[in-house]
């Protein structure tokens with residue numbers, strides 16, 4: 001046992017901490033919690049001249065007397081603010097980081113990976129089971145009948161006109177095809193958002209009044225036909241009639257019903273994107289959300305599109321705006337599946353600590369296996385184009 005006295009600096013305050021090295025780091029963290037109210041799992045204790053954080057592996061007998069305590073949450077907040085002050089756009093522009101910050105984030109990433117090795121299963125099944133159904137869904141977007149049904153609902157001339165007006169407003173009266181396509185896609189998004197209806201509880205089929213959730217119902221054959229195997233039931237507050245709300249998975253049906261929640265929005269909108277020839281991905285966020293990405297030749301990269309909000313190219317909308325604690329964000333396209341999580345976070349080390357379904361190597365195995373399967377028989381020329389696009 002070695003009794004030590006530390007001087008711990010946090011913000012503008014200093015705290016004296018007496019501590020027994022046999023107790024381990026966890027006890028030190030609880031002592032600091034009682035002094036600063038920063039929970040142990042949000043503490044980062046910096047102890048070296050080079051600013052390295054103290055970890056379970058650190059030699060608590062040898063470290064210096066003066067320590068600095070940082071709250072991970074405050075740190076993340078500062079980082080977002082400072083990047084906003086740098087006039088950063090929402091695309092993944094790199095944050096200006098000190099070597100110290102960088103070292104700490106690397107350390108946190110290493111720790112998260114170690115934890116993952118320890119707690120995550122090595123079984124591929126759980127991950128594969130989550131992704132596979134969406135691979136089937138995106139293949140529906142290639143069906144000419146579904147595309148034709150979608151196309152019929154779009155006021156194409158009107159959107160063309162609006163795209164040209166938007167370009168003209170920017171002084172571009174003679175747009176290239178690439179520019180035109182990009183602006184048309186945005187108009188398609190805005191139109192879609194207005195033409196689709198969000199439904200929490202549907203109005204009564206009989207009298208149009210408000211309803212309340214009543215439970216689950218058995219799907220009818222006509223509902224199953226369009227992937228509506230989950231049926232929610234709602235009871236009218238006025239006439240007590242039961243209204244069904246089947247959660248259709250087939251975008252052919254959604255083109256007609258034009259209502260639902262984020263799953264229906266993203267599913268149907270991605271069909272529209274494919275209908276107009278955009279390379280598209282359905283984006284599956286494991287914390288219960290879906291959206292779309294299209295490859296913009298105008299930007300030279302994949303672009304985020306949020307059909308529920310009509311927002312685009314705002315990949316930090318979820319983590320920063322909605323304060324989501326993301327873990328896995330997987331892009332699903334007709335020719336492969338990709339882990340795009342890093343596009344949607346500025347806190348990769350924190351995201352990593354929540355990725356416990358399986359290990360990173362197993363995840364990457366599952367994704368590359370499905371991608372290979374989808375690309376079977378492709379020529380090497382096509383493959384190299386796709387692989388180049390994957391990286392953007």
Ligand SMILES: [Zn+2]
Nearest residue numbers: 204207236239
């Ligand atoms: Zn009613």
